[in-house]
Amino acid sequence: MIRRGSNLRKYVQLVSQSCVRNNQHLASVADNSDDAHYPKIKPKYPPGKWGNMDPRHAWMWGREWEQIAKCRTYQEKINFLTEHIHKVWVYNSIETTPNLLPYKGGVTKTTVKEVRSLEADDGNLSAWPSVYNSVNVEQEFERMKQLTIEVLEQVENMNHDYLKRRELKQMHNIPGNCVIYLDYKMSRVLISSLLTNILGNLGGRHEHILNSHYDENSTVAAFWNKDGVENFKMFKKVSPAYLRKQSATFFGEQAVDFHIRKDKPLPEFASLTDDVCCKLTYDKSMLDYYPGVLGQFYDHKQKKISQGYTIGDPCKFTHLNVIFPNNKAMNLVSRYGEDCRLDAETGYLLSTGFLTTLSQAHALGFNQYEEITYPFTTQTILTDGQNFTLSAYQLNTTQMWKDDEANELQNVLWKTKSMKLFEKYENGKVVGFNDELFTMLLKFLLIEPSDRNGIDLSPNIDSYPEKQEIDDVKFDVFVEKPIIYESV
Amino acid sequence: MVRLSSILCRSRFARQQKQAFQRKGVYYVRNSPSLSQGILQESGANVADPRPEINPPPPEWIPPAEMLDDFRINFPPPQDHRKKDKSIWHLSSRISLTEGIDQACLLTKTQRFNGLPPQIERLVDKYSLTNQDEKIKDVIRHAMTWNNTNKKLPRRIDFERPGYVFTREYGIPNYKSICIMLENYIRLSQSFGGAYPELTASRRLVCKPSIETSYEYQNETIEIRALNDYIVNDRRPLNPLGNDQMIAESVNHELLDMYPVSPTVDLLRTDIYEDLNRGAFKEMLRIPCSHPQIVFRINSGRGREANQAFNLMTTFGIAITEARSRYGIGMGKLEVPVTIINMNISFNRINYIVFQLNTMDFDNDEGIKNLAWFDSELMFRKHPCKQWLEADNKIKPAVYNDYNKKAFSKFLALYLYDYVN
Numbered sequence: 001m002i003r004r005g006s007n008l009r010k011y012v013q014l015v016s017q018s019c020v021r022n023n024q025h026l027a028s029v030a031d032n033s034d035d036a037h038y039p040k041i042k043p044k045y046p047p048g049k050w051g052n053m054d055p056r057h058a059w060m061w062g063r064e065w066e067q068i069a070k071c072r073t074y075q076e077k078i079n080f081l082t083e084h085i086h087k088v089w090v091y092n093s094i095e096t097t098p099n100l101l102p103y104k105g106g107v108t109k110t111t112v113k114e115v116r117s118l119e120a121d122d123g124n125l126s127a128w129p130s131v132y133n134s135v136n137v138e139q140e141f142e143r144m145k146q147l148t149i150e151v152l153e154q155v156e157n158m159n160h161d162y163l164k165r166r167e168l169k170q171m172h173n174i175p176g177n178c179v180i181y182l183d184y185k186m187s188r189v190l191i192s193s194l195l196t197n198i199l200g201n202l203g204g205r206h207e208h209i210l211n212s213h214y215d216e217n218s219t220v221a222a223f224w225n226k227d228g229v230e231n232f233k234m235f236k237k238v239s240p241a242y243l244r245k246q247s248a249t250f251f252g253e254q255a256v257d258f259h260i261r262k263d264k265p266l267p268e269f270a271s272l273t274d275d276v277c278c279k280l281t282y283d284k285s286m287l288d289y290y291p292g293v294l295g296q297f298y299d300h301k302q303k304k305i306s307q308g309y310t311i312g313d314p315c316k317f318t319h320l321n322v323i324f325p326n327n328k329a330m331n332l333v334s335r336y337g338e339d340c341r342l343d344a345e346t347g348y349l350l351s352t353g354f355l356t357t358l359s360q361a362h363a364l365g366f367n368q369y370e371e372i373t374y375p376f377t378t379q380t381i382l383t384d385g386q387n388f389t390l391s392a393y394q395l396n397t398t399q400m401w402k403d404d405e406a407n408e409l410q411n412v413l414w415k416t417k418s419m420k421l422f423e424k425y426e427n428g429k430v431v432g433f434n435d436e437l438f439t440m441l442l443k444f445l446l447i448e449p450s451d452r453n454g455i456d457l458s459p460n461i462d463s464y465p466e467k468q469e470i471d472d473v474k475f476d477v478f479v480e481k482p483i484i485y486e487s488v
Numbered sequence: 489m490v491r492l493s494s495i496l497c498r499s500r501f502a503r504q505q506k507q508a509f510q511r512k513g514v515y516y517v518r519n520s521p522s523l524s525q526g527i528l529q530e531s532g533a534n535v536a537d538p539r540p541e542i543n544p545p546p547p548e549w550i551p552p553a554e555m556l557d558d559f560r561i562n563f564p565p566p567q568d569h570r571k572k573d574k575s576i577w578h579l580s581s582r583i584s585l586t587e588g589i590d591q592a593c594l595l596t597k598t599q600r601f602n603g604l605p606p607q608i609e610r611l612v613d614k615y616s617l618t619n620q621d622e623k624i625k626d627v628i629r630h631a632m633t634w635n636n637t638n639k640k641l642p643r644r645i646d647f648e649r650p651g652y653v654f655t656r657e658y659g660i661p662n663y664k665s666i667c668i669m670l671e672n673y674i675r676l677s678q679s680f681g682g683a684y685p686e687l688t689a690s691r692r693l694v695c696k697p698s699i700e701t702s703y704e705y706q707n708e709t710i711e712i713r714a715l716n717d718y719i720v721n722d723r724r725p726l727n728p729l730g731n732d733q734m735i736a737e738s739v740n741h742e743l744l745d746m747y748p749v750s751p752t753v754d755l756l757r758t759d760i761y762e763d764l765n766r767g768a769f770k771e772m773l774r775i776p777c778s779h780p781q782i783v784f785r786i787n788s789g790r791g792r793e794a795n796q797a798f799n800l801m802t803t804f805g806i807a808i809t810e811a812r813s814r815y816g817i818g819m820g821k822l823e824v825p826v827t828i829i830n831m832n833i834s835f836n837r838i839n840y841i842v843f844q845l846n847t848m849d850f851d852n853d854e855g856i857k858n859l860a861w862f863d864s865e866l867m868f869r870k871h872p873c874k875q876w877l878e879a880d881n882k883i884k885p886a887v888y889n890d891y892n893k894k895a896f897s898k899f900l901a902l903y904l905y906d907y908v909n
Contacts, residue, residue, distance in 0.1 A: 143689075147692070150692060151692060154692060154694055154721075155694075155695075158694065158697055189695055189696055192695050193693070193694065193695045196671065196674070196675070196693050196695065196718075197692060197693050199675060200674065200675050200678030200679070200681070200688070200693065201678065201681055201688045203675055203676075203678060203679040203681075204678065204679040204680060204681040204682025204683070204688065205681075205682045210675070210676070210679050213630060213634075214671065214672075214675070215635060215668075216667075217637070218635070218636060218637075219636060219637075219638075306636055307636075308636060309634050309635065309636050310633060310634050310635070310636050312629075312633065312634060313630070313634040314626075467626075467629060468629060468633065468885075468888065470625045470628060470629070470868060470888045470889060470891045471889040471890065471891065472621075472890075472891050472892075472893070473889075473890040473891060473892045474890070
């Protein structure tokens with residue numbers, strides 16, 4: 001006896017399906033089409049380039065890609081990306097372990113170009129970006145040079161006893177040399193005096209400098225996945241539904257001492273079709289090692305994106321970063337020797353440029369699923385007030401989780417050697433001012449942002465939150481009615 | 489229930505062994521005479537005690553001649569045997585004057601005026617930037633919301649609901665907001681250098697200059713120490729605002745009478761070893777741009793009256809160092825008065841002081857007085873969220889309104905004074 005209920009329902013379903021199939025078959029026979037006979041076959045990879053990736057991993061990335069593409073506001077995208085707590089490798093801005101520059105470059109897919117002179121492009125791949133040739137500083141040079149020399153002399157002759165007094169109060173019970181912190185404060189005072197004077201002067205004649213935003217101690221943070229790095233060891237059994245990803249997740253966070261931002265991006269330093277961006281020359285030698293062996297640590301963290309400002313600010317693009325080398329980590333590394341210190345400084349410039357551009361890209365709707373449509377550029381200066389190291393960084397790709405066959409782009413860092421702005425102070429006067437370096441510093445400040453030939457700078461985001469209204473002050477106005485007296 | 493095992497059932501002798509050792513375990517070697525010892529002595533043998541050779545006693549510890557300082561021990565500070573020069577009255581940012589601006593005017597022999605001088609009032613709203621209001625509102629938004637500093641803020645207390653415990657907030661501290669606003673206001677003011685090149689040709693902005701100076705007030709020394717945020721210097725000083733008639737009429741002005749209370753009642757008594765007369769620069773005349781013109785300061789959380797009083801004293805200290813560098817010490821009435829402008833910012837209020845130093849004679853309250861003009865403007869109002877009224881009890885962003893464009897217009901007028909027509 002057939003039980004009513006579920007059995008009857010199943011029987012009815014089977015019959016109806018066979019009827020449909022028979023009908024489809026009959027229909028296709030009538031049409032002579034073969035498609036109705038077989039269901040669609042899933043292709044090996046989703047649409048796009050995937051190289052030698054495991055198809056299961058590729059389909060997992062593809063599914064997440066579709067989900068994030070549906071999010072059309074910045075907040076929705078960030079909530080999707082930073083929802084869960086993950087195990088990440090912590091990417092340090094300054095590595096206290098020596099000889100890790102190849103690791104830093106490999107993990108961020110960045111090639112480092114040491115520039116010998118500040119002269120521009122002569123067809124040499126290692127030359128400074130040619131964009132700076134078109135920046136004219138002749139009109140401002142003499143005035144700014146005189147201003148800079150006077151500011152340097154003023155700061156030298158100023159009374160800094162309050163800095164030394166505070167220094168002693170903080171460090172009196174710890175033996176040893178505590179000059180590093182005093183050096184940092186003195187450098188900071190010098191650079192903030194220079195920047196406030198120079199930017200104020202130039203703002204009168206250059207609209208883009210007047211409208212820029214200037215921040216101190218802003219935090220930049222970003223996370224990314226890199227292919228080819230050995231991932232965490234999984235000791236417990238995993239269900240087939242959860243697949244161990246090929247790529248490892250990295251997270252970097254850093255405070256930038258001085259941060260200048262503008263409403264349009266810098267011009268690109270090299271085209272995406274140039275050899276410096278397409279020919280993969282970044283150092284992969286250390287990617288074979290498990291990061292724990294190289295002195296790296298992992299942590300359980302909620303992923304975070306911080307671009308140095310909160311959303312709503314119209315100045316979304318980083319123009320210039322200024323960072324200082326006199327801190328505890330750099331002091332530790334310098335004990336290994338001069339070479340290790342120079343490598344650590346290069347790594348510091350690399351991580352600053354990479355983190356600022358990557359977090360910037362997230363703010364404009366790009367991420368590791370949605371590739372950037374134009375390169376992001378930024379400039380960084382590493383200085384202690386007297387010695388300056390200049391660098392320019394271009395971010396060409398955010399999809400570092402794809403292997404080299406699928407993603408043929410790399411990021412580029414151009415970097416100069418350390419140069420002195422002036423030789424020394426003599427009787428309170430500056431001696432040996434370096435005109436060539438100062439010309440380059442002016443170019444860094446005066447280079448105009450561009451709208452990149454009118455392309456859509458945030459194609460994945462429909463709208464940003466509007467500015468908060470601030471109403472004008474209201475004054476109460478009392479209107480008195482005229483008193484009319486009745487005649488007696 | 490405990491499972492019986494061999495370990496549980498074993499007998500315990502630990503206490504008995506201890507007690508036995510206490511009673512019988514110690515063997516005292518006494519130098520009591522024994523039979524064998526007596527026999528050996530009779531035979532003439534030498535009896536020696538081997539114990540000092542087997543277990544020699546430890547050597548006596550002699551402390552070293554020089555002991556290193558042990559950082560774990562708090563040593564008292566070394567006594568200062570220098571000859572104390574004198575004891576003085578000390579003014580610093582921690583002190584608040586009871587009578588406020590009037591007491592500060594008494595200490596500095598100053599005649600007080602409310603409102604800005606007429607020469608500066610004429611410049612208000614005469615010069616402005618393109619889209620000035622929108623730019624200033626952007627500055628306020630940048631300082632209050634767009635900066636991504638995420639520090640722990642002090643727990644809020646709202647007098648509308650006294651016992652209410654607000655949830656912990658993270659955001660931009662007030663001091664940081666004020667720094668951002670001040671920097672942007674100065675940069676916007678400096679942009680007028682494009683139209684008036686003299687503004688930027690010789691004017692220089694100095695960051696974090698400190699002032700340490702002292703002066704004689706009615707046979708007592710008062711020391712002023714202050715750390716300012718910015719000072720605008722130039723090759724030439726500002727032109728005085730009060731004319732000769734005003735200076736002559738100031739003789740008739742009567743200062744506050746605090747008798748029997750001394751005007752220095754709020755100041756601290758300290759000992760000094762040297763007289764201080766340090767301005768922002770070590771040697772003022774060697775540096776080209778060394779005449780201070782404008783002082784910018786960020787106030788700590790005190791009332792408007794207390795802030796203005798302290799700022800008047802610091803401006804007075806800067807004016808004294810400038811006057812001494814020009815005319816030396818011991819000068820009475822100055823040939824050309826020293827004019828210094830002070831603009832100090834609290835959270836949403838700017839206070840303005842224009843100070844003119846006419847005399848360095850502080851032996852009595854008579855004679856010509858110095859002149860000071862005071863004014864103040866509210867920039868905007870902040871209305872934080874009333875958490876107890878929200879349905880889900882969550883904190884929402886604060887609302888800003890009552891934007892006052894006159895605040896920046898006066899700021900600009902004071903910055904441009906003496907450089908524009």
